[in-house]
Amino acid sequence: LRLACVVGARPNFMKMAPLLRAFEAYPQVETVLIHTGQHYDRNLSDVFFEELGIKHPDVSLNVGSGSHGVQTAQIIEKIEQVLQDASAEGTPFDRLIVVGDVNSTMAATLASVKLGIPVAHVEAGLRSFDRTMPEEINRIVTDALSDMLLVSEPSGIENLKQEGKPEEQLYLVGNVMIDTLMHLLPKARQSDVLSRYELQPSQYGLVTLHRPANVDDPKILESLLDVLIDISKRLKLIFPIHPRTEKRLTDFGLLDKVKSADAIVLAPPLGYLDFLALSSQAKVIVTDSGGLQEESTVLGVPCLTLRPNTERPCTTEGGTSTLIGNDAALLNQCLEDVLEGRYKNGTAPKVWDGKAAERIASVIVERC
Ligand code: UD1
Numbered sequence: 001l002r003l004a005c006v007v008g009a010r011p012n013f014m015k016m017a018p019l020l021r022a023f024e025a026y027p028q029v030e031t032v033l034i035h036t037g038q039h040y041d042r043n044l045s046d047v048f049f050e051e052l053g054i055k056h057p058d059v060s061l062n063v064g065s066g067s068h069g070v071q072t073a074q075i076i077e078k079i080e081q082v083l084q085d086a087s088a089e090g091t092p093f094d095r096l097i098v099v100g101d102v103n104s105t106m107a108a109t110l111a112s113v114k115l116g117i118p119v120a121h122v123e124a125g126l127r128s129f130d131r132t133m134p135e136e137i138n139r140i141v142t143d144a145l146s147d148m149l150l151v152s153e154p155s156g157i158e159n160l161k162q163e164g165k166p167e168e169q170l171y172l173v174g175n176v177m178i179d180t181l182m183h184l185l186p187k188a189r190q191s192d193v194l195s196r197y198e199l200q201p202s203q204y205g206l207v208t209l210h211r212p213a214n215v216d217d218p219k220i221l222e223s224l225l226d227v228l229i230d231i232s233k234r235l236k237l238i239f240p241i242h243p244r245t246e247k248r249l250t251d252f253g254l255l256d257k258v259k260s261a262d263a264i265v266l267a268p269p270l271g272y273l274d275f276l277a278l279s280s281q282a283k284v285i286v287t288d289s290g291g292l293q294e295e296s297t298v299l300g301v302p303c304l305t306l307r308p309n310t311e312r313p314c315t316t317e318g319g320t321s322t323l324i325g326n327d328a329a330l331l332n333q334c335l336e337d338v339l340e341g342r343y344k345n346g347t348a349p350k351v352w353d354g355k356a357a358e359r360i361a362s363v364i365v366e367r368c
Helices: 010-023 046-052 068-088 103-114 134-145 154-162 176-188 218-232 243-251 255-259 272-281 290-299 328-339 356-367
Strands: 002-007 030-035 095-099 119-124 148-151 170-172 204-208 236-240 264-267 284-287 303-305 321-323
Touching: 002 010, 002 068, 002 103, 010 030, 010 046, 010 095, 010 119, 010 176, 010 290, 010 356, 030 068, 046 176, 046 272, 068 103, 095 103, 103 119, 103 134, 119 134, 119 356, 148 154, 148 356, 154 170, 170 356, 176 272, 176 290, 176 356, 218 236, 218 243, 218 255, 218 264, 218 328, 236 272, 243 255, 255 264, 272 290, 284 290, 284 328, 290 303, 290 321, 303 328
Parallel strands: 002 030, 002 095, 095 119, 119 148, 148 170, 204 236, 204 284, 236 264, 284 303, 303 321
Antiparallel strands: none
16 A cells, blocks of 8 residues: 655644654555655754654655745645556655645645546545635645545534535544644653743743734734734743744844843744743743644643634634634633633543544554
8 A cells, every 4th residue: 555645844844743653554555755855844844754753755846935826736746646646656656645724735736636546635624614724725725635544633623514515524533633742742841942942830921923814914913013023011921933024024124122031932843842841831922823823722731823713613612712803802701711710611522532543544554
């Protein structure tokens, strides 16, 4: 059984790592790891391969950054070639596996199904119902074209049924990102990142921001910064800056503003272990990331989500996340609740037990 496993951007690496490990239990399976190169910076890519123990990519497409059209088109063109070459050499792929919702996920899926290679989508069915999000488009297209839909939370099953997907293609398997978290939490506890940034456990907030809707408009970005500066007067903040956000802050002349806030510690994008050390010991997380809503729920850390909606409703309904949108008053209220110990507790779905990848491997090997 020959499987093409595709990764491109930072969150993909955390999701693919446990899958590659799980397939090692099956001698009849050969995995070929294809890295599109959507993320190429050392600290967005290589560091994750090292820390997560992922094998060196078997194929690197080196696509890099570009507009959505250019990036997507280049991935389609290059991956199509790889898949065709494999067939021509007499070692065709039986299936392609994609994870998450980034441009690489959708592009690889399109190329693959058009060549008749079926696709399994890991983290299928999530819907924000907000088509202004590029990831929502990627999710819809990827799911429409995949015939094996491996779902992380119950809402995903409902969404896919609503879209008319046949039940025999749907599998509630759990969350591979949480597999990685559980696997590496003991190692993350050995990180010295807190002392490097002069932080005390439970006495700081962790901030991340990178969604186009939050960082690409100068007015919105500045208003979010004002809120962060406000929070930092009460709680020290650490803010590892995504390259997109750093670029926007520079372009909009806002970098000095955030740099001059004494209680906001700026950091470059961090590796997986340092980041997990920070998220697991934070008093609160303020973010617009999807994965971090899930991780904070598992870690039991309050998460104030700077988005109007979420494709991961179990993190708000049962979990520790609250949707803040860009409502500064609500953010302050929730922060107050956190600091006063009144903020809600949360629990993660039972199926987030660290064994999602094993279930996925078993389904794929059985049903391929
Ligand atoms: C992508 C995903 C997003 C995911 C995020 C995690 C899509 C549509 N978006 O967003 O869902 O949450 O990754 O980080 O796929 N850049 C670098 N170095 C790199 C890569 C990018 O500096 O290695 C800069 C470039 O200026 C680039 C910008 O970041 O233009 C955006 O990169 P891109 O891959 O287009 O999207 P992300 O914002 O990273």
